[in-house]
Amino acid sequence: MNGTATTTILNVDDTEAARYAKSRTLRHAGFEVVDAVSGRDALAQMEALRPALVLLDVRLPDISGIEVCKEIKRRWPTTMVLQTSATFTSAADRTRGLEGGADAYLIQPIDPDELVAAVRALLRLHAAESSTRALNESLERRIEERTRALHQSNIRLIEQIAQRERAEAVLVQSQKMEAIGQLTGSMAHDFNNILASMVGYIHLVQRMAGDAKLSALLDKALAAAERGKQLTLRLLAFSRSNDLVTGPTDVRALLQGMRDWLQQAVESAITLELDVPAEGELVALTDANQLELAMLNLVLNARDAMPQGGRIRIEAAAQELAQVEGELGAGAYVVITVADTGTGMAPEVAAKAFDPFFTTKPVGRGTGLGLAQVANVARLSRGGARIDSEPGRGTRVALWLAAGSGAATAPAPARALPEDLAGRGERVLVIDDEADIRRTMGELLRGNGYEVLSAADGGAALSAYADFLPQMVLLDLGLPGLSGIEVARRLRQIDPKLPIVFVSGHADRELLWTAVPGARLLRKPFQSEELYAEVRRGLDEKDGEAPGAQTD
Structure with missing residues (x-):
């Protein structure tokens, strides 16, 4: 092992001549040698130098070399020990030394070449063991890192x-x-x-x-x-997602305005609490009318869950989501929460609570549409509805609505009826594919002072227009053949100022107003006064050359 000048060997022997001879041989072979004359001295040198190999005599003045070997192997197990002795030379002595932990055993006097060869052999073994340990440690680290990576990958896969x-x-x-x-x-x-x-x-x-x-x-x-x-x-x-007209709605004003109304809707044994912060903006992008209906549905559901009385608490607060949470995207929200102290729901019931037509109420007490409407309002307001309930511990429904800014609106008040609803002989064209509706609308309008002509479809209506020259048109949106919008457009090409009232139960108002500017909308079914009012408004505004209003 020439060229191993940096390898340190500890030579332990209390006999000066023997110690000198071994040290001289090893130094001549290129090793660095440190001497020790006792067992305690040897252990002290081991602590300080940590040599790769110890040349250890069995017979020492304070501690047996075999005991020193055991201590070295206990504290520094990778150190190689070459036991030597001029006294204990029998096979039993060599066996005792090797069983005590020595890696080799030589009898003194030792031939110099044999000593160097034995030392080099042990150092090669030491190097091989060190390399194996390093490889094992590297493999263990790699296995640990790989295991950690696989664990993280597994977590990501589960997510x-x-x-x-x-x-x-x-x-x-x-x-x-x-x-x-x-x-x-x-x-x-x-x-x-x-x-x-x-x-x-x-x-x-x-x-x-x-x-x-x-x-x-x-x-x-x-x-x-x-x-x-x-x-x-x-x-x-x-069922009609585009029938919800969203806009900035002042949630604080809406809830405060509903307080008395909601209190009247619950039993006297139920306490209604409203907790809305006095400061800060609470503006949601929603349909104010539909939000009012959703709040009424939630309060009525809470009331029905407390037959013996209890407490309903309504809270509103601004919330910010930093990241996506389920169906809710990151961003600002206004959260309205309705909590009750009622009977609560089992998990399987709560999971279906927002499903249309699902109800646990007795026959005749519920349609299963209340919470479905609540969930739909939240969804169409770019938010969501969440329910937290447990049997015997009440129910908590949170309505998440996308936050808005700017001028907030409250539900528009109903328009007053014109003072005079009577007709003055004006010509009205009624277009509807339902014979009963054509008949009843015609009779009502004739009885109110109008001249009426009816048509069952768009083609017949366009044919009748030239002869009848109506001053007002009432038409259904869902006509066979030509749609109501297409009929209205063609009539407007003939008479751009022709008053038109769509009569429908499920019209898309935004699409309607965009397609036919100034057109009105009368919801089916309607009261006779509502019919008279829409016809009268349209005719009066045309006579006064006022623009048609977009009413519902």
């Missing part, structure tokens, strides 16, 4: 799987809502036409009836029809 499952659940829910929306939209359209026909006939009978009892019964029939209208509005609230 991605969870995200995918959430996305799939949202997609399934979205598809389900879309399918239900199409179904309920179609149902609401047909139901509105039926209601419109019924209400029209009731008004006709009411106008002819002279008996007070009959009139009272007809008033009750109209009230029942109005409840049917509210049901269709709830259906349309989540």
